[in-house]
Amino acid sequence: MATAASARPRSRTRVKSGKGQLTALSILLAAEKLLIDEGYHNFSLRKVAATAGLTLGNLQYYYPSKDALTQAMLDNCIQRYLDRFEQIRAQVGADPEKQFRALIAEIIRDLNTRSTTVFFPELWSLANHDDHAVEFMDAMYDKYRIVLMEVITAINPALSQAQLKRLAVFISASIEGHTMFIGYKKPWARETDNIIEMAAESFLWLIHSGSIPA
Amino acid sequence: MATAASARPRSRTRVKSGKGQLTALSILLAAEKLLIDEGYHNFSLRKVAATAGLTLGNLQYYYPSKDALTQAMLDNCIQRYLDRFEQIRAQVGADPEKQFRALIAEIIRDLNTRSTTVFFPELWSLANHDDHAVEFMDAMYDKYRIVLMEVITAINPALSQAQLKRLAVFISASIEGHTMFIGYKKPWARETDNIIEMAAESFLWLIHSGSIPA
Amino acid sequence: MATAASARPRSRTRVKSGKGQLTALSILLAAEKLLIDEGYHNFSLRKVAATAGLTLGNLQYYYPSKDALTQAMLDNCIQRYLDRFEQIRAQVGADPEKQFRALIAEIIRDLNTRSTTVFFPELWSLANHDDHAVEFMDAMYDKYRIVLMEVITAINPALSQAQLKRLAVFISASIEGHTMFIGYKKPWARETDNIIEMAAESFLWLIHSGSIPA
Amino acid sequence: MATAASARPRSRTRVKSGKGQLTALSILLAAEKLLIDEGYHNFSLRKVAATAGLTLGNLQYYYPSKDALTQAMLDNCIQRYLDRFEQIRAQVGADPEKQFRALIAEIIRDLNTRSTTVFFPELWSLANHDDHAVEFMDAMYDKYRIVLMEVITAINPALSQAQLKRLAVFISASIEGHTMFIGYKKPWARETDNIIEMAAESFLWLIHSGSIPA
């Protein structure tokens, strides 16, 4: 008996493979590059179009407003970070403490990359004045924290859900704060390894101590 | 660091008299309000002039370019934070550990204020694209860390200068990172007290443990 | 006058079949709706396409330029008014004076409808800057006046052809002038019946008096 | 004893005589010319600026938005018509019927001028989609009708206020309707004198007949 799918006349399997899709993606990449090179306060559709090698009119055929483009760009950027978290989650090994150290190290080391160093302050600034940015940001950090909580609870199963959440907020926020200090070309970039060690030790002490407010 | 007055073009010796000083300062306050209300990407000389109740021409008599105004504004804002650190340093009491807890609490609690919550992400974003902002920011955090180091060394005199610096970077960065999460109207604002406790405990453990990379 | 169908480019003999005819007409209706809702200075092909539920490209298959669509739309609108005049002419009864009163009443009452209230000022404005609009408009008012003249001459056969024409111009122009005052949502809309009475009485007096300039 | 005025230091008697005032006026004239030459649907700030010989930026220094310019232009145009009504009112002579004929003749003859022929249909069209235009238009016709009512009541003092108003609406509306038919370069322009006679006779009959709905 034919399935619903096979009954459809050849069905548009390739949902979006036209050259338009490529253009739409190249616009997002150009937008991201511009955001990082010049900051949101210098982010204009004309510059994005020029960076992508398009006319302004054509760019606006794909993203009909600056808001639409900004949202798509943030979505795209953040999705990539989420994808990395998924990868990390999948790598969870036997020893949770070792796993935790590896996780912290990887996240902190990522702060050294130029795009991370520059992107996040732009996002935080945007989130102070743009509700869409708030949504994207909150959704991302929610998922980020869930990964942390999974590892933490494996280390110390005695912690309550509230304590786990509290720890995850504290740890993630503490790490984010290093962006401006040990990030790409930032004055303490060479301290990254030392920071990783201090972070891992103090976070693990907190996790083990069980003295998290309840 | 320059005062608001020094931004004026004619820079006489007797700089303190005349209503011009008041105007220059009212411009800076208007600029700061605008920066916090609308973000730097909506920051324009016209809006500052309107906020301050001046004509555009007159504003530009005091600050002949947008860059000059931006610098003076950052200077003024940062100076106020430095003034607070000076106050805190002056209050150092007998028990350094108690003093440290008080210091951490006060700094973190300040993150809850609207102006702090909004100002710093703008500053960090600016510092990614504006060399002047980098200078102001670095100078401020340097002084910030010196205050921290003074208290830390009173708690554990065995720490080397390098370890002190490392600890100060780690602590100050960790605290800054909470701006976007427990700041004004941020989702975890009500966790501020718990965050303060976790921060103080884990930082003190680090200070006492002596296991800071050397 | 051309029908909606003739606006299509391939203009075959068997012009009436296929759903293309329906599409062409739905475009004209969408265009008319848009003209009345937003005025000609907000009239764009994109908006017409959106209103008609078509893509821009497809709309321009039917009407290859804005001018072509505008002409077809005016044509279509005016044709409907002419059709109504034909109906009215067909209803001519025995008593020409009674017939005249009915005619005047019906025409004036039509001014109350939203589409008439809005459409005609747009047409008059267009006719000041667009030669095609002038042609459509003149042709329509010519037919309009012929109907009037037929009834008038039945009332007073002594009037010369020139006098008839003069009267028809005066009467039709006078009526049109009420559009902006007793039309849909206009300030004197509730005076419509009184206006009808004054119009009918004074026009009939003119017709009977015979004192029309010769 | 010095008056308040003389006490002021030279007092800005010339409230607005700077060159800026001239520029502001020249913009209004350019705007009006453009409106009449090309219609509101071709009315753009760039074209006004070009017509006035200004840069776009400078034009918008005087009129900060298109709406502001449009309103100022309509205000200016309508004010000139109101001034003419004031003149006419001042000329009221002894014989009210003669006065009425002169009034009607003058108003209708004015329809022949290019600016009147074109301006009013634009205004009516605008008033269908722009609330400001509605206000200007209503205010103008209110004053227009008051002048008419003064003359009519002198001819037939037996008419009630309601009847006067009704008559004024009917007469003014009837006259306006001729704009598109006997106006500048309109097909019946040469009939203007005949129209004036028919209008005056039929309006006077209405006034005298007393058969105005009450």
Add this chain to the structure above:
DNA sequence: AATGAATGAGCGTTCATTCAT
């Protein structure tokens, strides 16, 4: 110190039109 006038560039956006498929 302060105002008003002016410029020229850039902004986000809408548009009519063309063309390949």
Add this chain to the structure above:
DNA sequence: TATGAATGAACGCTCATTCAT
């Protein structure tokens, strides 16, 4: 028939800056 893609121009508007007074 119909869609999607692309162009180039124009739109209203905001802006930093300059300058004369």
